[in-house]
Amino acid sequence: MALLTDELRARIGETRAYTAPEPLSAASMRYYALAVGDANPLYIDRGAARAAGWRDVIAPPTLLCDSNQYLADAERDEDGFAGHSWDIAPPDCRLVRGGNTYVFHKPAHPDDVVTVVWRLVDLAERVNGAGHAMLIVTSEATVADADGDPILTNTETVIHIALGKAS
């Protein structure tokens, strides 16, 4: 059974845009820095951030790569997940993460109201070394500020692996 159907192939290039309902906030930035154990003063001390040339504290760079805060409608699915999803779920597969590439254009600040545009870059089918078919989903999220200036780009790969072996 092909994992990459014509119906799915037709979706390559699809985009979804989300605009955060409020500014990022210094509290969100401090919460993330605390959670990952990063005590860098650039994220919590305005004086330190200004001394480094920024107008205010900056967000830990990876915060906006992984946060779902920008979603106004954070509705949880049955897995408890409330982030962006393409709702691509081939039957009888398990999902693993492949990897990410982040490119940072400029830091985010507490007053930034971000817009995130997701693009379905590619869908590809392969067979792994163990003989299982895989559907490789490549997506790109571009995070921009209210003026449309890009903050970062996150390209990520997730892989749906068939539970049975390819025939």
Added chain:
Amino acid sequence: MTHPTIPPVGSELPVLRRTITLTDMIAYAGSTWDWHRLHYDPDYLARRGLPAPVVDGQFFGALLVAQAQDFFGGQAFVRSLHFRFANLVFAGDTVECTMRVTAVETRGSLVVATLAASVGVGGDHARVAVAPAGLQVELR
């Protein structure tokens, strides 16, 4: 502005070692608005044959940026980071992030350091968690 000392190509940065507890994972899930049950729900994990809550892979991105930013200082700007996942990491595992300078070049007023990185898990079930990985850091 003076550049921090740039170590020569081949130099290893100080290793970042971190035990990631379930409490850390709950804090991370909250701070990223990611409530996926993979990261904390014992019933959900048992049904999938997983031995313990799974650490969110993007947590390692945060650790790698922290490792580089702490080393190069406040004037450094992490321009890019890439990583591939090799094996799952579970609550209670201790990870070691290693980072090595692979290139240093001057671009106008910037010095750009390229680093190769990896994340491993030690102990009885030692394994690679993240590799290959790499960063580019700009020093203003």
